[in-house]
Every structure is written in C-alpha cells, then in structure tokens.
Amino acid sequence: MPTGRDDEALSWGDDDPTLDVGSRAEDAVETAPSEPAAPAETVVLPEGYTAVGRGSESLSDDGAPRALDEQDDSDARDDDSPAMGNAELISLGVLGGFSVLYAVGWLIGGLRLQGTAEFLVAPLAYQVSLWLAVLAPLVWFATVLVLTRGRRLWVRFAWLVGGVVLLVPWPFIMVGAIGR
Incomplete structure (x- = not known):
C-alpha cells in the first residue's frame, strides 16, 4: 500500500517531524556527584526546531542538555512581555x-x-x-x-x-x- 500524500487523511500524523523523537545519544553525559543525574537518553531535535515548554530552558538549541552553568532564566522567553491571560x-x-x-x-x-x-x-x-x-x-x-x-x-x-x-x-x- 503506497504511503504518500493521498493517504494522509487516513494517518494520525505519525510521520510529522515534530513528533519524531530523533536519534538517541549513545554517549552518556558525565555528571559530578553534587549535580543531579542527567537522563540516560537525550532527545535530539530535528534541524530547524526549538524546544518549548516546561524544561526547554535546560536544552541548548540543538536539543542536547545544557550544562548547569549555561542555564539562565533570561533566555527562557525572547519577548519581553508575558503571555496574556x-x-x-x-x-x-x-x-x-x-x-x-x-x-x-x-x-x-x-x-x-x-x-x-x-x-x-x-x-x-x-x-x-x-x-x-x-x-x-x-x-x-x-x-x-x-x-x-x-x-x-x-x-x-x-x-x-x-x-x-x-x-x-x-x-x-x-x-x-x-x-x-
């Protein structure tokens, strides 16, 4: 059965690149004993995508976890006004x-x-x-x-x-x- 644009209405969006978890990082990040342990599996975002939502400030632009000294709250939001309620x-x-x-x-x-x-x-x-x-x-x-x-x-x-x-x-x- 061909999987193309014709069958798109019958799919649930499984081929959506935003849902793709990407490749898993094989090498584990070494952490100091005082730092919390990094997750064993890190998600690499597809090219051109940025992480948003809870915990996104702890990721760098390529989706890899950022070191604790690199994390700050200033770049969590690019705009200077909070979202309207x-x-x-x-x-x-x-x-x-x-x-x-x-x-x-x-x-x-x-x-x-x-x-x-x-x-x-x-x-x-x-x-x-x-x-x-x-x-x-x-x-x-x-x-x-x-x-x-x-x-x-x-x-x-x-x-x-x-x-x-x-x-x-x-x-x-x-x-x-x-x-x-």
Whole structure:
C-alpha cells in the first residue's frame, strides 16, 4: 500500500517531524556527584526546531542538555512581555470597545453641535478639533498598549481606565442623540 500524500487523511500524523523523537545519544553525559543525574537518553531535535515548554530552558538549541552553568532564566522567553491571560484579554477587549464607542460618541455629538459651534470658531478649526476629538480615544488606547508593554498589569489598566474616565464624549452626553 503506497504511503504518500493521498493517504494522509487516513494517518494520525505519525510521520510529522515534530513528533519524531530523533536519534538517541549513545554517549552518556558525565555528571559530578553534587549535580543531579542527567537522563540516560537525550532527545535530539530535528534541524530547524526549538524546544518549548516546561524544561526547554535546560536544552541548548540543538536539543542536547545544557550544562548547569549555561542555564539562565533570561533566555527562557525572547519577548519581553508575558503571555496574556483570559481575564486580561477580555478586559482589553471591553476597554477597546469603550474606546470605539467613545469615538463614535464624539463624532455624533460633535456633528450635532456643528451648526452652533461654527458661530464661535472658524469652520476649519472646528473640523480639525472634531476629528482630533474622534481620534483621541483610539490613540489613547493604542498608545497605552504600546507604552505599557513591559510594565505591570495594573499600570496598563490604570492608564486605560484613566482614559475611559478622561475621554467621556461630553457633547453626546449633554446633547444626546435625540434632544436639542
């Protein structure tokens, strides 16, 4: 029976190179009596793959165990921000939704006041300030995300909640969508 791409749907992915345990190292690594014993069998990763997950920081790039003096926690993660949890992701979505709704609120409220406000300022100045007000919540959200990338979680959310409080679309609240 031929084993090719045609029979791929019938296999369980046994020929996947990421599942290949590779060749076993024949020579055992000598350890000092004070160090914990290295496993008798070491796994060599296929070329181009890197170890991830629990215990991966103790492996070098080729999959061989690293000496204890070579191990450090600094290269365990390449990026400087930890992975997002579910609560953080949902909270960021809610606060991002507030930013979008605030931008729409500034647009609706500003357009409702356009005729009245153009008696006080030049039409060009009013248009510039209207679009700056519409973009302010979105720029605030994006700026806080970028500038607080490596900071603690409470700092990021303090700035985001501060933006929600500071950038309330007052023209929409005061005039509303129905009243004049």
